Amino acid sequence: MGSGYLAERSWAAVLAIAQGRYPETRDAMARYGLDSEGSLVAVAADSPDAVLQWQPLRGWTACERAGPVAAAMLDLYLPVCAATEQSPVVVGHLGQSLDGFIALKSGDSDYVTGPANILHLHRMRALCDAVVVGAETVSADDPELTARHAGGRNPTRIVIDPTRRLAPSHGVFTDNAASTVVVCDEAYADRDGAAAANVVGVPSDESGLDLGALLDALRARSLYSVFVEGGGKTVSAFLERGLLDRLQIAIAPIVIGRGRPGLTLAPRERIDDCLRLAPQYYAMGGDVLCDCDLRSVHDADGVSSVRYID
Numbered sequence: 001m002g003s004g005y006l007a008e009r010s011w012a013a014v015l016a017i018a019q020g021r022y023p024e025t026r027d028a029m030a031r032y033g034l035d036s037e038g039s040l041v042a043v044a045a046d047s048p049d050a051v052l053q054w055q056p057l058r059g060w061t062a063c064e065r066a067g068p069v070a071a072a073m074l075d076l077y078l079p080v081c082a083a084t085e086q087s088p089v090v091v092g093h094l095g096q097s098l099d100g101f102i103a104l105k106s107g108d109s110d111y112v113t114g115p116a117n118i119l120h121l122h123r124m125r126a127l128c129d130a131v132v133v134g135a136e137t138v139s140a141d142d143p144e145l146t147a148r149h150a151g152g153r154n155p156t157r158i159v160i161d162p163t164r165r166l167a168p169s170h171g172v173f174t175d176n177a178a179s180t181v182v183v184c185d186e187a188y189a190d191r192d193g194a195a196a197a198n199v200v201g202v203p204s205d206e207s208g209l210d211l212g213a214l215l216d217a218l219r220a221r222s223l224y225s226v227f228v229e230g231g232g233k234t235v236s237a238f239l240e241r242g243l244l245d246r247l248q249i250a251i252a253p254i255v256i257g258r259g260r261p262g263l264t265l266a267p268r269e270r271i272d273d274c275l276r277l278a279p280q281y282y283a284m285g286g287d288v289l290c291d292c293d294l295r296s297v298h299d300a301d302g303v304s305s306v307r308y309i310d
């Protein structure tokens with residue numbers, strides 16, 4: 001059995017959990033395989049087809065015989081699947097060079113990271129209710145922001161455009177692949193005399209738009225899992241305000257020299273004031289993804305080994 005097949009099967013199982021395609025009765029340990037539609041179905045405890053198991057208190061875990069790829073997939077993606085109204089999840093992601101840049105000076109970023117990380121982006125979009133980007137990313141990339149490589153549903157696309165400077169001709173506003181919401185300063189919300197349903201105005205202060213108010217507005221629309229996909233200024237703004245639950249940085253073995261920066265935060269006075277994280281590392285082709293849980297206290301001295309999801 002090839003590792004690609006195992007990864008596809010494990011991803012199908014994750015997607016089935018995210019979309020609630022599994023039997024409801026789970027009052028004891030149960031094992032699940034996949035049917036031809038990609039839904040989870042109960043199988044015998046010793047079935048060779050078992051991919052996942054569910055146990056009271058522990059929840060979903062990978063079956064031992066499903067192997068390390070399935071276990072790594074669950075650890076990486078289940079925290080996103082678990083988002084609810086009571087417990088929403090916000091994940092920031094950047095794909096950067098070894099020297100910390102996410103694009104060339106010109107804005108070209110096709111592609112800093114390789115195909116495995118691009119597939120990961122599509123998987124994150126498929127699992128999340130909303131994907132958020134800054135105006136500069138739409139201006140530079142004209143991205144589709146769909147989950148087309150992952151086989152899931154497309155998220156609602158959220159574009160942060162404080163002064164509504166973006167031209168209406170960009171793909172996210174015209175392609176009908178998913179709905180798109182523009183978040184702007186409240187002074188620009190009814191620029192044309194009437195606030196459109198797909199425009200949300202939020203207050204600003206000296207540091208920019210109130211991103212907490214932005215997240216409240218998304219939750220009011222039942223968007224509970226939010227993927228902040230870039231660029232650097234946008235992910236940095238969410239991180240600086242303490243609004244990210246997870247931070248994912250994919251590091252590609254490329255040196256850009258001088259380009260558009262990834263994270264840029266206010267300067268810290270002392271090393272001890274800096275954010276020191278304890279990531280889980282996932283190999284994605286030639287890149288490494290550092291997946292950081294920002295809500296749990298970790299032992300920063302413990303170094304996790306690199307796990308493979310492909």
Ligand SMILES: NC(=O)c1ccc[n+]([C@@H]2O[C@H](COP(=O)([O-])OP(=O)(O)OC[C@H]3O[C@@H](n4cnc5c(N)ncnc54)[C@H](OP(=O)(O)O)[C@@H]3O)[C@@H](O)[C@H]2O)c1
Pocket residue numbers: 093094095096102103104106107108109112133134135136137138140141160161162163165207208209210211229230231232233234235237260261
């Ligand atoms: N490698 C990757 O992972 C990745 C991912 C995405 C994009 N990119 C690349 O990154 C570049 C764009 O990144 P970037 O950092 O320059 O810009 P960006 O984050 O895409 O967009 C920044 C702009 O969004 C608006 N914005 C975001 N947060 C705001 C806040 N809290 N308050 C007010 N306005 C806010 C502002 O618009 P105004 O300018 O109108 O004030 C701001 O200048 C492009 O070259 C793109 O290709 C790379």
